[in-house]
Amino acid sequence: MGDSELVRKMYESLGEGCITSPGVAHIEIHGNTVLGLHLVPGLVVEAEEREDGVRAMVRIEHGARIEKPVNMCFGLIPEKGVQRIEMDVEVGEDAAAAVVSSCTFPNAVDVLHEMQAVVRLGPGSEYSYLERHVHSPGGGVKVVPRSFVDLGEGASFMADFEMLRGRAGELDIVYEAVCAASSVLEMNARISGSGDDRIRIHEKATLSGEHSRGVLTTNIAVRDSAWADIRNTIRAEAAYARGHVDCREIVRDGATARAVPVIEVTHPLAHVTHEAALGSVDSKQLETLMARGLTEDEATDMIIAGLLSPRYKAEVTR
Amino acid sequence: MDRSILEIDDLTLELGGRRILDCLSLDLWEGHVHAVVGPNGAGKSTLANTVMGLSGYREYTGTVKFLGNDLYGLSVDQRARLGIGMAWQEPARFRGLGVEDFILSGSEDKSAEKAADCLMKVDLDPEKYLDRAVDGTLSGGERKRIELASILAQAPRLVMMDEPDSGIDVEALKRIFDAISVLRGMGSTVLLITHSMTVLEQADHAFLLCCGSIQDKGGVEKITEFYAGRCIPCDHKNRPEEGC
Numbered sequence: 435m436g437d438s439e440l441v442r443k444m445y446e447s448l449g450e451g452c453i454t455s456p457g458v459a460h461i462e463i464h465g466n467t468v469l470g471l472h473l474v475p476g477l478v479v480e481a482e483e484r485e486d487g488v489r490a491m492v493r494i495e496h497g498a499r500i501e502k503p504v505n506m507c508f509g510l511i512p513e514k515g516v517q518r519i520e521m522d523v524e525v526g527e528d529a530a531a532a533v534v535s536s537c538t539f540p541n542a543v544d545v546l547h548e549m550q551a552v553v554r555l556g557p558g559s560e561y562s563y564l565e566r567h568v569h570s571p572g573g574g575v576k577v578v579p580r581s582f583v584d585l586g587e588g589a590s591f592m593a594d595f596e597m598l599r600g601r602a603g604e605l606d607i608v609y610e611a612v613c614a615a616s617s618v619l620e621m622n623a624r625i626s627g628s629g630d631d632r633i634r635i636h637e638k639a640t641l642s643g644e645h646s647r648g649v650l651t652t653n654i655a656v657r658d659s660a661w662a663d664i665r666n667t668i669r670a671e672a673a674y675a676r677g678h679v680d681c682r683e684i685v686r687d688g689a690t691a692r693a694v695p696v697i698e699v700t701h702p703l704a705h706v707t708h709e710a711a712l713g714s715v716d717s718k719q720l721e722t723l724m725a726r727g728l729t730e731d732e733a734t735d736m737i738i739a740g741l742l743s744p745r746y747k748a749e750v751t752r
Numbered sequence: 753m754d755r756s757i758l759e760i761d762d763l764t765l766e767l768g769g770r771r772i773l774d775c776l777s778l779d780l781w782e783g784h785v786h787a788v789v790g791p792n793g794a795g796k797s798t799l800a801n802t803v804m805g806l807s808g809y810r811e812y813t814g815t816v817k818f819l820g821n822d823l824y825g826l827s828v829d830q831r832a833r834l835g836i837g838m839a840w841q842e843p844a845r846f847r848g849l850g851v852e853d854f855i856l857s858g859s860e861d862k863s864a865e866k867a868a869d870c871l872m873k874v875d876l877d878p879e880k881y882l883d884r885a886v887d888g889t890l891s892g893g894e895r896k897r898i899e900l901a902s903i904l905a906q907a908p909r910l911v912m913m914d915e916p917d918s919g920i921d922v923e924a925l926k927r928i929f930d931a932i933s934v935l936r937g938m939g940s941t942v943l944l945i946t947h948s949m950t951v952l953e954q955a956d957h958a959f960l961l962c963c964g965s966i967q968d969k970g971g972v973e974k975i976t977e978f979y980a981g982r983c984i985p986c987d988h989k990n991r992p993e994e995g996c
Contacts, residue, residue, distance in 0.1 A: 653848075682847075721806050722844045722899075724828035725837060726858025726906050733829075736857065740849030745885040 435511070437469045444509045447540035447568055453505055460505040463488055465517050476500055477531070487518025487548075496526035496556070503564075504531060509538035510545050513574070518548045527556035527586075538568040542575035542603070549579040555589035555617075562592040573601030573629050581609045585617035587643065595623040598742055602631040602660070609636075615643030615672070622651040624742045627660035627689070638667040641675035641704065651680045651747050655738045656689035667696040670704035677706035684738055685713055754781040757910055757941050758803065762814035764964075765802055772798045773812070774964035780910070780941055785932060787944040787952050787972070789979050790961035796945045797841065799961070800912040804838045805831050818910065832858065837908030841915040841945075843899040846886040851898055854886045858906030870901040873934050875927040893924035900931045904938075911935055914945045929954055952976055 435443075441462050445452050453460045459477050462470035466488050468481045476498025480491040494500060510517055525531065539545045555561055569575050585591050597605065602625055613619050619639055627633050633656070639648040650666040668677035683691035695708040715737045723733035740746065758780040765773040772795045780786050788796050801809040803816060805828045816823045818834055826834075837858070846854065855867040868878035874897040884890065886898060896916070903911055916928050932954055935942050944951055952958060958975035960968040960983070968978055 716844070717807060718840075718844045719846055721804075721828050722840065723857055725804055725832050726902060727829055727832040728857060729829050730827075736849065736853065737846065739853075740846050740885070743848040743850070743885075745850060746848030 440464045441469050443511050444507050444538050447538045448536050458502050462507045465510050465515055489520045492523045494525045494529040494531045498529045500531040504533045506535040513541050513543040516546045521551040523553040525555045525559040525561045528558040530560040532562040535565040539575045540570055542570040545575040547577045551581040553583045555585045557586040558588045560590045564594045566596040569600030571600055573603040575603040578606045583611040585613045587614045588616045590618045592620045597625040601629055602627045604632045607635045611639045613641050613646040616645045619648040622747050625654045627656040628658045631660040633662040636665045641670040641677055644672045645674045648677045653741045653746055654683045657686040660689045662691045664693045668706050669698040670706050671700045673701055673703035675704040679708040681710040683712045757782040759817045764814055765812040772964050776965055778959055778966055782941050783939050784956045785942040787955035787958040788961050789952050789958055791983055794961045795964040796961055797914050800914050800945050835909030837903050837906050837911045839899050839913045841918050843895045845888050849886050851884050852882045855902045855905050870904045873904055874901045874931050893920035910941045912943045917948050917951050
């Protein structure tokens with residue numbers, strides 16, 4: 435299969451056509467091969483193919499405001515294979531960019547996707563990162579992302595991890611962030627698990643600067659014999675630092691969910707809260723929708739769709 | 753001749769070993785606005801919850817018939833599909849669920865235009881609300897009006913509204929009264945559950961509920977006079993004898 439055919443198949447699996455607009459930056463990596471790279475002013479990408487994976491250096495220049503979201507497409511079309519990505523992202527002072535990262539493994543039977551990312555945000559910069567996954571219906575994929583995010587003073591970082599299409603397979607997510615003064619961190623994960631999927635999320639945010647803020651939100655729906663284990667930690671070390679850990683998991687059939695929110699405060703003027711709810715859907719929500727004529731299953735599906743919607747965080751992060 | 757849409761006969765229900773509804777009987781006439789009025793703890797919300805078949809309110813003696821169908825053993829959604837709808841005293845919050853999806857959940861017409869039309873009927877701007885979630889970023893009054901919009905979209909034959917004035921300001925209450933007029937115009941029967949004289953005035957007929965039983969029924973003026981004179985404060989002068 436040629437490069438352009440692979441790119442076409444990757445976008446097709448996401449339900450989209452290939453990106454052709456010259457104003458939109460994009461990069462396509464299939465397996466450990468870079469198939470496409472298009473840049474816009476203010477964005478610098480150096481991608482190097484190595485024997486064991488791809489190393490990418492992404493730089494948003496100081497003061498640059500990338501107008502349209504940068505599209506990153508990672509994936510593997512064959513049933514088996516390994517993809518290893520090492521990524522260094524540097525967002526310059528007062529720069530701003532949004533990235534939509536699509537990870538597609540539509541035919542996976544035995545696929546491993548590993549990502550090691552370091553993201554450094556300069557003072558006053560803004561960086562949002564939406565990572566959405568499309569997996570095969572059989573769940574034959576193991577996804578192992580590791581990220582470290584360093585937020586400079588007044589920087590803003592929003593991450594949104596979405597796994598709603600296909601089976602999650604095995605997800606093992608470890609994110610860590612350190613927040614300088616007046617910076618804002620939001621990390622959100624929305625995941626649906628079924629079959630014998632295994633979902634593990636460990637996130638840790640350290641609010642080390644005064645007036646820094648952080649919210650970790652995890653919304654998961656598991657059914658069949660799927661299993662989810664969420665351990666999210668916020669540590670506040672400075673005056674007026676504010677943090678919140680929010681975890682909702684809806685469990686159906688023989689699935690299992692576990693959540694361990696850890697909040698730690700080492701400064702008397704800091705404040706951190708947490709909220710977790712695991713188990714069945716809320717009975718009042720259920721009966722409200724059933725009073726509109728929806729069956730119990732239809733009402734449950736609607737409540738779960740809300741839980742996994744990007745709208746969910748509106749109340750949490752206000 | 754007015755037709756009965758809901759017939760309740762000798763309804764008795766206990767919760768936690770306590771009799772909450774006690775040999776209660778009433779008929780609602782189709783197309784009319786009725787009110788059940790009574791002090792706190794009289795059993796008003798329990799009556800609505802029992803007719804809707806909410807969990808915990810399904811085991812009772814006596815009969816509850818809707819359009820001639822005995823409701824005993826029917827689930828909430830089965831009752832809704834027969835034509836019963838309900839607005840809660842404190843509407844549920846749904847984080848993430850969009851206002852448009854919520855409004856259209858019980859509507860046959862699933863178009864965005866339908867959702868917008870129902871929002872406008874409760875005086876909410878569709879452009880400002882359709883993309884929002886039915887969550888805590890909305891005020892209590894906004895959630896009540898959005899719930900009413902969903903009921904307008906559902907267009908049930910019978911709408912029970914539990915304490916429609918609870919937790920809202922005067923302006924929002926006016927919009928809710930406007931929605932009651934719309935429901936009346938649609939031919940729906942409305943049952944207002946209230947202890948408010950202002951809400952009571954919206955009804956054509958009223959029932960006075962005390963200690964789980966209907967003590968009196970009739971025109972709103974008659975019931976208002978009795979309720980204002982003898983039930984506020986409630987001294988249980990009308991407490992019924994045990995047994996039907």
